[in-house]
Structure formats: C-alpha cells, structure tokens
Amino acid sequence: MNLSLSARRWFATAATAVLATAAAILGTSGPALAVPTYQGYIYEGPSVSYGFFQANYGTDTFTALSNPVGTTTGKCLDQWFDWGVGANHFDARVARSCKSNYNRSSGSSTETYDVVSYNKVGACYGNNNATTSGTCEFIRGSKASLLPSFPNTCTRAWWRTSGGTLMYGSGGNSTSCTS
Amino acid sequence: MKIIGFGVAALTAGVLLTGCAQPGTTMEAGASAAEEGDAIYNRTVTKLYGTAEQRQAAEQLSWLTSQAAVAACATTKGVDYAVTPYVQMVPDTGTAPGDVLAFAPGRTDFGVATRIKTLAARGEPVNPGLAKTGDDQAAQDKWFKATEECQEAGHAGEALTTPKGQGELDAKFVATLTEIQDKAAPTLAADYKACMAAAGIESGSLSDTYRLVEGKFPPVSYETASDATKAEGWAAAAAFETKAADADWACRKDRTDQVFAAAVGALTAFEQDNAAALAEVGAGWSAKLNDAQKALATTEVVK
Numbered sequence: 001m002n003l004s005l006s007a008r009r010w011f012a013t014a015a016t017a018v019l020a021t022a023a024a025i026l027g028t029s030g031p032a033l034a035v036p037t038y039q040g041y042i043y044e045g046p047s048v049s050y051g052f053f054q055a056n057y058g059t060d061t062f063t064a065l066s067n068p069v070g071t072t073t074g075k076c077l078d079q080w081f082d083w084g085v086g087a088n089h090f091d092a093r094v095a096r097s098c099k100s101n102y103n104r105s106s107g108s109s110t111e112t113y114d115v116v117s118y119n120k121v122g123a124c125y126g127n128n129n130a131t132t133s134g135t136c137e138f139i140r141g142s143k144a145s146l147l148p149s150f151p152n153t154c155t156r157a158w159w160r161t162s163g164g165t166l167m168y169g170s171g172g173n174s175t176s177c178t179s
Numbered sequence: 180m181k182i183i184g185f186g187v188a189a190l191t192a193g194v195l196l197t198g199c200a201q202p203g204t205t206m207e208a209g210a211s212a213a214e215e216g217d218a219i220y221n222r223t224v225t226k227l228y229g230t231a232e233q234r235q236a237a238e239q240l241s242w243l244t245s246q247a248a249v250a251a252c253a254t255t256k257g258v259d260y261a262v263t264p265y266v267q268m269v270p271d272t273g274t275a276p277g278d279v280l281a282f283a284p285g286r287t288d289f290g291v292a293t294r295i296k297t298l299a300a301r302g303e304p305v306n307p308g309l310a311k312t313g314d315d316q317a318a319q320d321k322w323f324k325a326t327e328e329c330q331e332a333g334h335a336g337e338a339l340t341t342p343k344g345q346g347e348l349d350a351k352f353v354a355t356l357t358e359i360q361d362k363a364a365p366t367l368a369a370d371y372k373a374c375m376a377a378a379g380i381e382s383g384s385l386s387d388t389y390r391l392v393e394g395k396f397p398p399v400s401y402e403t404a405s406d407a408t409k410a411e412g413w414a415a416a417a418a419f420e421t422k423a424a425d426a427d428w429a430c431r432k433d434r435t436d437q438v439f440a441a442a443v444g445a446l447t448a449f450e451q452d453n454a455a456a457l458a459e460v461g462a463g464w465s466a467k468l469n470d471a472q473k474a475l476a477t478t479e480v481v482k
Binding site: 172 | 241245275276277278283289294306322324327340341350357384385386394398
C-alpha cells in the first residue's frame with residue numbers, strides 16, 4: 001500500500017460494531033447480540049507507519065500495536081487505547097515503538113476489570129516521551145488527558161527503549177491515576 | 180489519613196503516618212468510629228494492595244520473569260538479549276483505590292518530579308546484547324527482528340505484578356468505597372472542584388489533579404542521560420506539583436473523619452463477605468517477596 005506523507009487515514013472493520021451497538025442502545029428484545037470486535041489500523045507519522053488495535057468489551061480483551069516505518073531517531077509512534085468504565089477512572093493503554101521498522105505490541109491482553117465501552121482510540125507520532133505533542137489521529141475520543149511520559153501511574157504501557165530493551169509499565173492500580 | 184512525602188533523590192517512599200491507626204492493630208476501648216473505620220480500611224488495603232515492599236517485589240519478579248523469557252526466546256534465534264537488573268522506575272506513593280476522594284491518602288507530592296528527574300539522570304543504556312553487535316548493521320537488524328518476534332514471550336510475566344484475584348477484588352472494593360462516599364459525603368466531589376478552583380486549579384477529581392501535574396512538566400526524553408531540572412519550566416512544574424498536592428488534601432481532609440466513621444458497617448461487611456478472597460490475595464502479596472528472591476537467584480542478570 002502506497003500512501004502520501006500527508007495522508008492520515010484510518011481503516012477499521014467497525015461496521016458490524018456500529019450496527020450492533022446501535023441495536024443495543026435501542027433496546028432490542030430477543031437474544032442479546034454478541035459484543036463485536038472493534039479493530040482497525042490508524043495511519044500516522046511517515047508513510048506507511050501505523051498503529052493497530054483490536055478490542056472486545058464483552059471478553060475484556062484488547063491488543064495495541066505500534067508499527068513505525070521510516071521514522072526518525074528520537075521520534076516514536078504510539079497506539080493508544082482507552083476503555084470506558086462508566087463514571088470512574090481507568091488507566092489508558094498504549095503500545096509505543098521508537099525503533100523504525102520494528103513494532104511493539106501489547107499482545108492480546110485481558111483485563112481483570114469489567115470494561116464496558118471504548119473511550120479513546122488513536123495514534124500519535126512525535127518526540128520520545130512527548131508523542132501527544134506531535135501529530136495525532138484519533139478515531140474515538142481525543143488525546144486530551146493522555147500522559148505520554150512513561151512510565152507513570154496513570155498509563156499501562158508497552159514500549160521499547162532507544163537502547164533496545166523491551167519495557168512494560170503496569171501503571172500500578174488501573175482504577176487509580178495516583179497509584 | 181496518611182501523609183506521604185518523598186525525598187529529592189530516592190525513589191523509595193518515606194511514609195509519615197499522622198494520627199491514624201496502624202494496619203493490623205486492635206482498637207482500644209473508646210476509639211472513635213473514624214479510627215475504627217480507618218483501622219478496618221488499612222487492614223483491607225494492606226491485604227488487597229500489598230505493602231510497598233511487596234509491590235516492589237512483584238515488579239521485580241515480573242521484570243525478571245518477562246525479560247528472561249524474551250532472552251530465552253532470542254537465544255533460540257541466535258541472538259543475545261541481556262536481562263538487565265530491575266530498577267524501580269516509579270516512586271511508590273501509597274495506595275489510593277479508585278482515587279476515591281475521601282479515602283485517598285494526603286501527599287506532599289505525587290512523585291512526578293522525583294520520577295522524571297531520576298529516570299532522566301539514568302538515561303537509557305543500550306541493552307548489552309545489542310551493544311555486542313557493534314557497528315554491524317546486519318547483526319543489529321537480526322537482533323531487532325529476533326527480539327521483535329520474541330516480545331510475545333515476555334507477556335506472561337506481566338501478570339505477576341499483582342496476585343491472582345486482585346483485579347476482581349479491587350473492582351469490588353472501589354465500588355464499595357464509591358458507594359460509601361456517595362452516601363456519607365454526597366457533595367464532596369462538587370465541593371472539591373469548587374475548592375480546587377479557588378486555589379487556581381481546575382480539577383474535578385484526584386485523577387484530574389494528577390494529570391494536571393504531569394502535564395505541567397516539560398518534555399524530557401530519557402534516551403540520553405540529562406539533568407531534567409535544567410529544562411525550561413521545571414521549577415514552575417515542581418512548585419505546581421507541591422501546590423496541587425497541598426490543595427488536594429486541603430480540599431477534602433475535613434470530610435475524611437465523617438466518611439471513615441460512616442464506613443465502619445460497609446467496610447466490616449466487605450471484609451467479612453470477602454474474607455477468603457482477601458486472605459488469598461494477601462497471601463499472594465506475601466509470597467512475592469520470596470518469589471522475587473528466587474527469580475533473582477535463578478536469572479542470569481547482566482549489569
């Protein structure tokens with residue numbers, strides 16, 4: 001696939017998700033619809049860098065993957081995913097790669113908390129540890145309130161350091177930003 | 180009602196307990212309802228979220244297990260991925276389940292300045308396995324490709340940061356605390372927001388306050404070791420962190436006694452209804468200390 005540098009697109013197989021969600025809101029009677037998988041690619045940064053996400057709030061599972069291509073040293077690509085849990089806080093999830101042509105993935109991860117919706121889904125490309133100040137494409141929600149300086153107690157993060165080590169930051173307690 | 184403060188240099192927490200019952204103590208006759216609520220709360224929190232030492236042991240166990248799994252996988256691909264020593268990256272600021280206002284401890288800061296300054300000073304060393312490839316581009320590519328393929332192997336160790344069953348019980352406990360606060364101090368959230376605004380801080384929750392603090396700090400990459408305190412805006416950000424922590428506590432501390440007093444019944448019920456699960460999770464936290472030591476003794480770590 002050949003994309004222009006300025007083209008920022010997202011592609012998601014979310015049509016089924018939209019129809020099923022709408023039906024649930026209308027309160028259709030009969031057997032409950034299966035919660036659909038919500039997944040897609042978000043193209044951000046130099047062509048053909050992308051973030052990939054896949055999530056299902058029925059099974060409380062998600063995958064976030066960052067795949068930078070042709071990126072500059074000192075720059076990183078993030079794939080952000082934030083669950084909706086109702087009124088309370090829940091740490092955002094993010095995969096980040098700062099190494100061009102090599103991805104970083106959360107793998108398929110299952111929450112121990114009952115998540116109920118999708119709050120934010122987007123990708124950002126920018127300086128290491130300050131990616132949300134660069135360029136972002138959000139297909140749900142926005143980059144507001146996301147914290148790109150890892151690790152911190154408000155974000156569950158998978159990233160690779162500039163020195164090559166694969167890192168994981170649990171974010172502490174998922175329901176607490178401060179611990 | 181704990182006040183937690185941090186030294187400038189260390190990531191280990193200095194905890195100052197002021198006027199509150201210690202975990203595991205029995206109540207003396209005549210203890211107030213608030214003190215009783217505090218004692219039950221502390222007992223439950225210790226079992227459910229572990230002590231600071233146990234939490235760090237869990238992080239170390241997770242690190243060593245994940246990194247060793249990646250290293251083992253990389254070896255099968257003819258590549259050396261070094262397991263480096265575990266180092267604490269985030270200060271332990273105590274536990275604030277759900278950041279529920281009436282129950283979260285008061286703090287002198289949130290550990291943000293300490294964390295950024297410490298990590299910036301450390302920098303990000305090159306993984307010793309990668310360093311061995313020198314200037315050989317083909318060897319470097321092989322190293323990155325192999326470790327990319329092996330990252331899946333590291334995921335199983337990530338779950339070791341908490342004991343089995345902790346997440347589900349955490350969710351129930353946060354729901355209990357939220358319900359207690361909603362009944363005992365229904366205007367607390369609105370009052371907190373107004374109080375923080377009067378202090379010049381637009382925040383409707385403890386989570387928001389923390390995010391505002393993080394957002395004040397100038398961007399600092401850890402790729403190369405640096406003195407983060409020299410970055411433009413650092414002093415103002417560090418001052419804001421202290422101001423925000425002070426305002427946060429000032430804007431809710433006068434409600435804590437009434438909430439803890441009102442919480443005795445619900446916290447007692449939670450403790451009784453979930454006794455088996457609490458015991459299991461508590462035992463899980465206790466085991467982290469030995470498990471981390473075993474991992475340390477059996478993992479080849481390259482300094």
